[in-house]
Amino acid sequence: MKLYAESVLLGNHWNSNKLILINDKGIIESIQDGTKSEADEVAGTVIPGMVNCHSHAFQRAFAGFSEYRGNQADSFWSWRDIMYRFVAQMTPEDAHVVAKFLYLEMLKAGYTCVAEFHYLHHQVGGRLYDDPAEMSLQIVNAAESIGISITHLPVLYTYAGFGYQAPSQAQKRFIHQIDEYCQLLESLSVSLKNKPTVNLGIAPHSLRAVSQEQLTQIVPFIRKLNPKAPIHIHIAEQLQEVEDCVAYYQKRPVEWLLDHCELDANWCLIHATHLSNQETKRLAQSEAVAGICPTTEANLGDGVFPTQSFMEQGGRIALGSDSHIAVNVADEIRTLEYGQRLTTHQRAVLSSAECPSVGQNIFVHSAQSGADSVAQNVGALAVGKRADLIILDDKHPSLFAKHPRFMLDAAIFACHSMPIEGVMVAGKWVIQDGVHPEENQITNDYLQVIKRLSQ
Numbered sequence: 060m061k062l063y064a065e066s067v068l069l070g071n072h073w074n075s076n077k078l079i080l081i082n083d084k085g086i087i088e089s090i091q092d093g094t095k096s097e098a099d100e101v102a103g104t105v106i107p108g109m110v111n112c113h114s115h116a117f118q119r120a121f122a123g124f125s126e127y128r129g130n131q132a133d134s135f136w137s138w139r140d141i142m143y144r145f146v147a148q149m150t151p152e153d154a155h156v157v158a159k160f161l162y163l164e165m166l167k168a169g170y171t172c173v174a175e176f177h178y179l180h181h182q183v184g185g186r187l188y189d190d191p192a193e194m195s196l197q198i199v200n201a202a203e204s205i206g207i208s209i210t211h212l213p214v215l216y217t218y219a220g221f222g223y224q225a226p227s228q229a230q231k232r233f234i235h236q237i238d239e240y241c242q243l244l245e246s247l248s249v250s251l252k253n254k255p256t257v258n259l260g261i262a263p264h265s266l267r268a269v270s271q272e273q274l275t276q277i278v279p280f281i282r283k284l285n286p287k288a289p290i291h292i293h294i295a296e297q298l299q300e301v302e303d304c305v306a307y308y309q310k311r312p313v314e315w316l317l318d319h320c321e322l323d324a325n326w327c328l329i330h331a332t333h334l335s336n337q338e339t340k341r342l343a344q345s346e347a348v349a350g351i352c353p354t355t356e357a358n359l360g361d362g363v364f365p366t367q368s369f370m371e372q373g374g375r376i377a378l379g380s381d382s383h384i385a386v387n388v389a390d391e392i393r394t395l396e397y398g399q400r401l402t403t404h405q406r407a408v409l410s411s412a413e414c415p416s417v418g419q420n421i422f423v424h425s426a427q428s429g430a431d432s433v434a435q436n437v438g439a440l441a442v443g444k445r446a447d448l449i450i451l452d453d454k455h456p457s458l459f460a461k462h463p464r465f466m467l468d469a470a471i472f473a474c475h476s477m478p479i480e481g482v483m484v485a486g487k488w489v490i491q492d493g494v495h496p497e498e499n500q501i502t503n504d505y506l507q508v509i510k511r512l513s514q
């Protein structure tokens with residue numbers, strides 16, 4: 060396919076009148092000057108697709124159910140109780156329907172690839188399904204059928220807290236012992252092989268839910284299957300978790316991880332909210348990506364990641380929608396930037412010398428680092444990269460001047476969500492004229508499931 064772009068973001072630079080040649084494997088073969096008349100398809104403004112580095116799909120089903128004050132002091136931990144109530148009822152078919160609806164929302168928001176941090180593995184009570192990979196396959200099938208690319212990250216979750224604490228009844232659906240977990244990885248590595256838009260990695264849930272011995276087993280296990288397999292871990296999200304870690308390991312969580320694991324570009328530390336200055340510096344110097352989830356972290360009252368300091372020291376960030384209280388790229392970037400403005404009393408904080416536009420700087424950086432975090436060949440529009448891209452609706456009134464210099468700032472800061480006309484994943488249109496062809500059916504199915512689960 061030859062796609063003509065009146066304006067296209069290549070790296071951090073806008074280019075005009077380009078012909079993007081995409082081969083039948085969905086890879087960009089060339090980007091050259093050209094005219095509309097030479098093209099198969101014509102677009103106004105083209106930018107790369109965004110990677111969503113952190114998703115728990117099933118949590119979409121109860122977004123909005125925990126925004127009132129109950130009897131106990133409301134906190135992250137009371138939100139978790141509501142999550143457990145929903146989890147107790149969800150079947151594999153429900154998980155598929157919820158994931159499909161969520162991934163449709165993601166595509167419409169401009170996410171073209173998602174890292175699914177998947178921990179709802181077993182039947183109620185913890186019994187394995189006939190195929191222990193049942194839940195994983197339902198999620199991956201949902202992604203494939205809707206057309207979003209996915210990096211599937213089965214979670215290893217064994218303990219309720221530091222020091223090998225036994226899990227509660229409510230956590231039984233998440234729990235694996237190490238042998239079962241490695242069998243799951245082996246089985247998935249076979250089932251998901253030869254799927255060009257699907258990748259497999261691991262997610263040790265957190266330092267509180269996985270032991271040091273387990274971590275030293277699973278990292279080499281997955282890297283033997285794939286040397287660049289992504290490894291994601293929740294870390295330093297809550298102050299209580301930091302205190303518990305210090306009490307148990309005599310080190311802060313990120314400090315401990317830096318001392319015990321060789322972090323590389325395909326490691327993604329999710330949240331990493333509470334960092335000392337020393338941890339910020341060391342994490343920035345490592346190649347690892349900090350997976351920040353601004354709207355969820357704000358919603359749960361986690362705290363503010365030291366983004367300005369981290370990025371100024373060369374640190375890399377990616378964006379995740381995590382609990383899906385928002386499925387909105389613009390909202391994540393705004394919340395990230397506004398958190399910095401509110402704490403530093405400055406404006407335009409997360410710009411850089413290379414890119415003074417805050418919206419463009421965060422978008423381009425997060426798409427590229429996000430691509431490393433999912434280990435997929437995406438994150439920028441360039442020859443050899445997969446054609447995962449977004450067409451902005453540049454007729455939207457907020458994109459007033461259509462001047463490329465302001466295009467992403469206007470799309471992110473002056474629109475509720477980025478105005479999106481079309482989305483392509485691996486050279487195939489999945490959203491055209493703002494809609495997905497199956498959107499009504501997917502939404503109706505979701506409504507049926509949500510009605511039952513919320514009773």
Ligand SMILES: [Zn+2]
Nearest residue numbers: 115176293381
């Ligand atoms: Zn999470």
